[in-house]
Amino acid sequence: MQIDGKAYRSIWPVKNHLAVEIIDQRKLPHEFEIVRLETLEEAATAIRDMYVRGAPLIGATAAYGVCLALKESPTDASLEQAVAVLQSTRPTAINLRWALSGMQKWLANLPASERLEAAFTYAAQICDEDVALCRAMGNNGFELIDTLWKQHSRTINILTHCNAGWLATVDWGTALAPIYMAHDAGIPVHVWVDETRPRNQGAHLTAWELGQHGVPYTVIVDNAGGHLMQHGQVDICFVGTDRTTASGDVCNKIGTYLKALAAKDNGVPFYVCAPSPSIDWAINDGLKEIPIEQRGEEEVHTLSGIDVKGHISTIKITPDKAPVSNYAFDVTPAKLITGLVTERGVCEASPAGLQGLFPEKYGTLT
Amino acid sequence: MQIDGKAYRSIWPVKNHLAVEIIDQRKLPHEFEIVRLETLEEAATAIRDMYVRGAPLIGATAAYGVCLALKESPTDASLEQAVAVLQSTRPTAINLRWALSGMQKWLANLPASERLEAAFTYAAQICDEDVALCRAMGNNGFELIDTLWKQHSRTINILTHCNAGWLATVDWGTALAPIYMAHDAGIPVHVWVDETRPRNQGAHLTAWELGQHGVPYTVIVDNAGGHLMQHGQVDICFVGTDRTTASGDVCNKIGTYLKALAAKDNGVPFYVCAPSPSIDWAINDGLKEIPIEQRGEEEVHTLSGIDVKGHISTIKITPDKAPVSNYAFDVTPAKLITGLVTERGVCEASPAGLQGLFPEKYGTLT
Numbered sequence: 001m002q003i004d005g006k007a008y009r010s011i012w013p014v015k016n017h018l019a020v021e022i023i024d025q026r027k028l029p030h031e032f033e034i035v036r037l038e039t040l041e042e043a044a045t046a047i048r049d050m051y052v053r054g055a056p057l058i059g060a061t062a063a064y065g066v067c068l069a070l071k072e073s074p075t076d077a078s079l080e081q082a083v084a085v086l087q088s089t090r091p092t093a094i095n096l097r098w099a100l101s102g103m104q105k106w107l108a109n110l111p112a113s114e115r116l117e118a119a120f121t122y123a124a125q126i127c128d129e130d131v132a133l134c135r136a137m138g139n140n141g142f143e144l145i146d147t148l149w150k151q152h153s154r155t156i157n158i159l160t161h162c163n164a165g166w167l168a169t170v171d172w173g174t175a176l177a178p179i180y181m182a183h184d185a186g187i188p189v190h191v192w193v194d195e196t197r198p199r200n201q202g203a204h205l206t207a208w209e210l211g212q213h214g215v216p217y218t219v220i221v222d223n224a225g226g227h228l229m230q231h232g233q234v235d236i237c238f239v240g241t242d243r244t245t246a247s248g249d250v251c252n253k254i255g256t257y258l259k260a261l262a263a264k265d266n267g268v269p270f271y272v273c274a275p276s277p278s279i280d281w282a283i284n285d286g287l288k289e290i291p292i293e294q295r296g297e298e299e300v301h302t303l304s305g306i307d308v309k310g311h312i313s314t315i316k317i318t319p320d321k322a323p324v325s326n327y328a329f330d331v332t333p334a335k336l337i338t339g340l341v342t343e344r345g346v347c348e349a350s351p352a353g354l355q356g357l358f359p360e361k362y363g364t365l366t
Numbered sequence: 367m368q369i370d371g372k373a374y375r376s377i378w379p380v381k382n383h384l385a386v387e388i389i390d391q392r393k394l395p396h397e398f399e400i401v402r403l404e405t406l407e408e409a410a411t412a413i414r415d416m417y418v419r420g421a422p423l424i425g426a427t428a429a430y431g432v433c434l435a436l437k438e439s440p441t442d443a444s445l446e447q448a449v450a451v452l453q454s455t456r457p458t459a460i461n462l463r464w465a466l467s468g469m470q471k472w473l474a475n476l477p478a479s480e481r482l483e484a485a486f487t488y489a490a491q492i493c494d495e496d497v498a499l500c501r502a503m504g505n506n507g508f509e510l511i512d513t514l515w516k517q518h519s520r521t522i523n524i525l526t527h528c529n530a531g532w533l534a535t536v537d538w539g540t541a542l543a544p545i546y547m548a549h550d551a552g553i554p555v556h557v558w559v560d561e562t563r564p565r566n567q568g569a570h571l572t573a574w575e576l577g578q579h580g581v582p583y584t585v586i587v588d589n590a591g592g593h594l595m596q597h598g599q600v601d602i603c604f605v606g607t608d609r610t611t612a613s614g615d616v617c618n619k620i621g622t623y624l625k626a627l628a629a630k631d632n633g634v635p636f637y638v639c640a641p642s643p644s645i646d647w648a649i650n651d652g653l654k655e656i657p658i659e660q661r662g663e664e665e666v667h668t669l670s671g672i673d674v675k676g677h678i679s680t681i682k683i684t685p686d687k688a689p690v691s692n693y694a695f696d697v698t699p700a701k702l703i704t705g706l707v708t709e710r711g712v713c714e715a716s717p718a719g720l721q722g723l724f725p726e727k728y729g730t731l732t
Contacts (some may be wrong), residue, residue, distance in 0.1 A: 030685075195683075195684075197587040198587045203683050203685075207684060207688050211688065216689075217688075218690060218691045219684050219688050219689070219690045219691075220666070220691050221563040221620065222563060222588045223620040223696075224620055226621070226623040227658065227695075228693075230697070255587075255592070257592040261624070261631055262623070265627055287596055292593065300561070300586070302671070303681065304683075305669070306681060307673070308679075313679065314674070315670070315673050315679050317566060317569050317570070317671035318561075318585050319395035319570075319573050321577075322395075322573050322577065323584045325590065326587075326590075327593050327594075330596070
């Protein structure tokens with residue numbers, strides 16, 4: 001997508017240097033800074049300290065982390081250590097595990113002398129596959145916006161939560177891919193961006209990436225979406241998913257469930273952009289089977305932004321010694337979801353809906 | 367209620383000085399500072415710049431503002447000017463209008479020489495009436511908590527939104543009154559405090575006042591309440607109301623509607639503490655008839671807290687030139703409300719429910 005008129009991905013190799021570059025997302029939207037990763041440790045730090053975030057981008061960064069380790073030493077020991085170090089950076093990120101186990105399987109059988117080049121090739125392939133996945137999903141979601149546009153012939157208002165944009169993937173994004181495609185196709189769209197406390201990925205990242213690409217948007221507090229839906233100011237919702245069950249329940253950023261309830265209450269279509277890698281075919285009941293991680297208390301206690309002097313500053317907003325709780329995700333039951341947008345098409349959020357698009361996943365179970 | 371073990375109201379006269387004192391709520395929870403108001407202009411500033419907020423406390427402060435004007439000059443012109451100045455501070459605050467028109471009617475017919483003493487008497491009466499109203503409402507809400515306690519014999523978990531505590535009234539509060547009474551009666555309660563973006567009255571004020579009084583609480587982001595209700599961690603919700611319709615719709619701080627939806631979806635009782643002065647008997651359909659005020663954009667762009675040096679600091683959290691929208695309230699339809707807690711008792715949020723408690727309001731219409 002575009003930054004200041006120039007096309008970017010969220011991670012890219014710098015070939016001559018055998019390095020990769022990323023955007024330091026911790027500083028967005030206040031500073032746009034590209035960081036070069038040259039070692040395994042730098043890649044691990046970029047993941048652990050959240051220079052990069054979003055499951056697909058974490059996976060891609062881990063894959064390149066293995067490349068950087070092999071640049072130093074292409075031995076079995078080096079490969080194993082790289083996988084172990086990177087695996088420990090974000091233990092619950094599912095794409096991280098796939099990327100690393102894929103790299104390991106691919107590379108372990110190659111002679112050490114061929115590993116470095118093969119690793120860069122494989123990492124690039126992981127990136128390209130993610131872009132293709134997002135593009136296919138975006139095309140399918142685009143149809144939903146295009147239909148609304150043909151119905152209404154006015155700006156289509158879309159609500160999204162958190163950041164499921166290109167900054168969370170390699171390009172296009174998941175929930176934002178249909179929106180970018182509609183915008184690029186000339187359909188007038190406007191996005192209501194939930195700020196998404198506690199980490200404010202909406203106000204920080206979604207607002208920034210939409211603005212850079214030229215998509216009209218408005219930042220709102222997380223409390224406001226219901227009111228907008230009551231007053232006909234939202235035509236459709238698109239959100240991402242961290243984990244989708246085989247029955248169509250969706251685990252996503254905390255607060256997604258509240259917006260889905262409001263959408264249902266007001267007849268606003270609520271779509272989840274769920275690439276098939278996000279679907280956990282082994283579980284059904286999201287509320288009972290998905291454990292919800294509690295993240296650090298400081299995320300609730302504090303917020304970062306720009307102070308009056310223009311410096312990035314962190315402030316504490318709670319009383320001294322205030323107890324806080326910080327569940328990171330919630331589960332939106334399938335009954336509240338109008339449809340799942342996948343790379344193969346749009347389906348009902350139900351076992352039957354998913355089986356229609358992914359019969360092979362169910363065939364093996366019968 | 368208690369601050370550091372000492373009983374306070376949110377406003378009190380300092381008799382020897384013919385002045386009043388308030389708590390500067392803008393600095394809470396980071397600094398506890400008592401401000402003395404000695405002139406009409408100081409009282410107007412305290413209301414306009416939100417040293418004090420909450421409809422009942424605004425009304426009480428305005429009443430004392432009239433007293434301070436009459437201290438300077440008890441003439442008709444002075445009285446009229448005081449009412450005009452104070453009225454313009456927060457044009458939409460309903461208690462402000464009542465308090466001022468009540469003072470004006472009471473005082474205009476008295477000889478100038480008797481006005482000052484009468485004004486202080488009348489202002490004190492406005493305060494005492496508010497305390498009595500909140501106490502009666504608190505007693506009625508207490509019964510709901512007491513019933514849960516007798517059922518479960520464990521800590522009763524209560525969710526609240528925004529600040530409808532004693533800081534918003536003169537004492538006790540509205541939504542928090544039942545909670546203080548349960549706590550004071552020895553019932554183990556725990557309060558989930560929504561931070562309540564954009565102004566964070568939950569994290570700033572509700573957390574502070576509960577903590578000072580010794581009531582156990584936990585601050586959560588506004589996104590979290592639905593997840594807690596899905597997992598049985600909320601037994602009952604109490605919220606306040608800025609305006610209640612004759613059919614039981616409730617206009618309250620933005621985001622209240624989302625919590626009411628989640629409560630309904632999970633079978634959690636959702637009560638609104640609605641003193642009868644908050645009920646607008648002339649309107650029925652909250653969604654259609656209550657205009658929702660948009661407040662300043664800076665409330666969404668910025669947040670205040672304590673910086674690393676311990677100073678109160680304001681930071682900007684959105685991208686440069688980001689468009690924002692800031693609806694201050696939303697309407698929760700009566701269908702989502704388990705009951706209204708009033709000073710006369712608890713009733714269904716419906717015309718029939720309200721008519722049962724306030725027959726005189728309906729009698730005049732038939």
